[in-house]
Amino acid sequence: MSRKKIALIGGGQIGGILALIATQKELGDVVIVDIPEVEGMVKGKALDITEAAPHDGYDTKLQGTSDYSEIAGADVVIITAGVPRKPGMTRDDLLEINLKIITHVANNVKEYAPNAFVIVVSNPLDAIVYAFHKVSGFPKNRVVGMAGALDTARFRAFIAMETGLSVQDVSCIVMGGHGPTMVPLTRLASVGGVPLSELLSKDKIDAIIKRVQEAGTELVKLYGKGSAFFSPAAAIMEMAEGFLKDKKRVIPSAALCEGEYGINGYFIGVPAVIGAGGVEKILELELSVEEQDKMNSTLQAVKKTVGEAGL
Template sequence: MARRYKITVVGAGNVGATCAHWLASKELGDIVLVDIVEGVPQGKALDLAQAAPIEGFDVKLVGTNGYDETRDSDIVIITAGLPRKPGMSRDDLLKTNAEIVSQVVDEAVKRSPNAILIVISNPLDAMCQVALRRSGFPKQRVIGMAGVLDSARMRAFIAEALDVSVENVTAFVLGGHGDTMVPLPRYSTVAGIPITELLPKEKIDQIVKRTANGGAEIVSLLKTGSAYYAPSAAAVEMVESILKDKKKILPCSVYLEGEYGISGLFVGVPVKLGARGIEQIIEINLTAEERIALQKSAAAVQELVKVLGL
């Protein structure tokens, strides 16, 4: 009998709960929703389970305040941590969230030593570093969700600017998740045509700027809380590529050891995601200007890692 995959989502806030929703609707596996607040993961799991007869997905949903139910998970998605509030930088969150992520990783890894970790907690690249250290996992099994979200934002803006289907648009974003991210217009295409052929430079610059500011724009509109539909959908695309061994090439935050001239840091680059996690890091040729921007992005991540003493 085929075993169903088991996916643990830690943090039952907006991102975690919406992750569970997308995962269930795609029937990617049974889902365990973990949160420290009593009743919240249980209530959300129950609510989602009651949507199953209507939507027709057969997955088991469990909400819990502990980790025993997460045993033998194939994938653990970590969304736990304090969210950003308006005016708060990602770095303000740094130390508090590093402690939270450390505890989560300790508990999860103890029970699921073969899992693949997908980190969403902010500041993203630094939290991946924490997860890698704490888990002792090989670097192929600790992956940060950032590039998929950033490029989705860029794709949405390009599709809007050209009034074309989002399905026709691919976008390419490298670097740390934050203001120093590096969108690459010349690798961003519509039906294979580079956007540099289709849009004037000032429009592209505008899109690039809006992409880098994507999260903050939503935070300022919502007033309380931050984005969750697109971030959770981005994580689920990664999960699907891993569990179905699709080998999709997606931009993810991964631990580099010399690629792109960066060593010992998590930075967003294109990778092939399959059953083993990261199966290949794709190195593309960058112009001098792009390379400088990527180095600057890596330096911003290095700062955070230094603050944490990692």
Template structure:
């Protein structure tokens, strides 16, 4: 029986994730949005590509959460981007309400699903999802590390003029300006980039990775990245659906790992049919640990603005 994958939010990120998911035949996809007609139109358009591309996954576009019932995986992309004149706190509270409402509805219809949160500010929104759903930490995670790491790997490959397939690496920390690329674990076919690039080159690539999302926004003028985020979501979905036991960077709830407690942060995880099956702890240099703690502090500042867990649950 095919897995049922619900994607909440039929904008560019959600629709692109749906495209990648059905192209890989990971399961049947339900695309849901509050805008009438948009998920239906995008789902039908994508379904009509199936005879050409040769995938048999079923697509449903809907505005009714009843159609999401029995989902195995729920991906939450709902939320608004920051607008001119809007403070960070305004964005945080607005999206917390949106994510809280969405999560309460999908959790009611699919109480046994795994949830991947993509909404921003990511590290705070995945915490909202965990608290509102009441689900255990292994079933609620955030997608950002796969995306940030993919950007880091691409920039390394371009700098060295090598295939992206041979470049591996990951990014730790919160999804934002304080993310922590870890050059000592970035390799090209096992060769550390510290042996292939100068410190000046590495520092430049690290900073470009941190600015990766903003760089695309600046090019587009309106809107933000969606191809790579969509592919990143689907890599996580595939790891769960196929029980691939991938070690991927993702926002996981930490309870003492890396010296951090009670926060969602980007760390390497073992991702399989059990969701977040393990948080992988690696040795960090003193500088990397300090940068990770700085990133954690930035996430704590977001958390301080959020309503309490009790208020979040009561509101939904």
């Protein structure tokens, strides 16, 4: 059986870590694509990871290139290409620049990897994944945005930090857009089956929610240059592995809704089943009136960003 092929569009911080994780897990051979000006850098990362193989024992093949034809036949395409956030920059500030980049990327993916499952990561996510879908013409099950997986992981991490309990036992979900209008469903959060409300006060839970909503900005400020890369890479590979191994994972993802949660024609964070068919199903939770109101608010924010992109 031939090996799977993973194309990473963008060889920056996230792209490099993705290449390492995919290689160590032997999920497939990896091609890292970036602009000609930094081709040496992505070739270097591919070679560097290859030279680590004797230590970890993987036989994955890697290459770095600026030639999109090298992604031909890719099973998964992960797009991190774009300008990263800098201190004082909002996701909306990134829109004009990253919209041009995603248009170029979408046309090349459409030409060279027309059957791939595509995970979009570039910000502002809700508009960029919409733009990729529109430009590429890919079916909705083969285009998804990575946002909710990361936001949910951050929610889990902060709950574990506050309670002092194992993150493995924390269960929760974040829906909605990727940004301050995201919707953490606190009533469903639990640790080892114990409702979060029985472990923490409302004030502490509210503080956790606020931190989750501002987590990206917190890291931008701490790093001083660029934004998060370790945690996004882990979230992305969880999604890619769900597809490549047909795991039927339920992962909060920016999927195209067509009636689910009263949303039509927009990508927004929802519980999605990811398997060999891509986004195989969107699970509909029974939301409270307050939660549905928050979903409606985040939808308006997504519509605004998409509208500003002229899509």
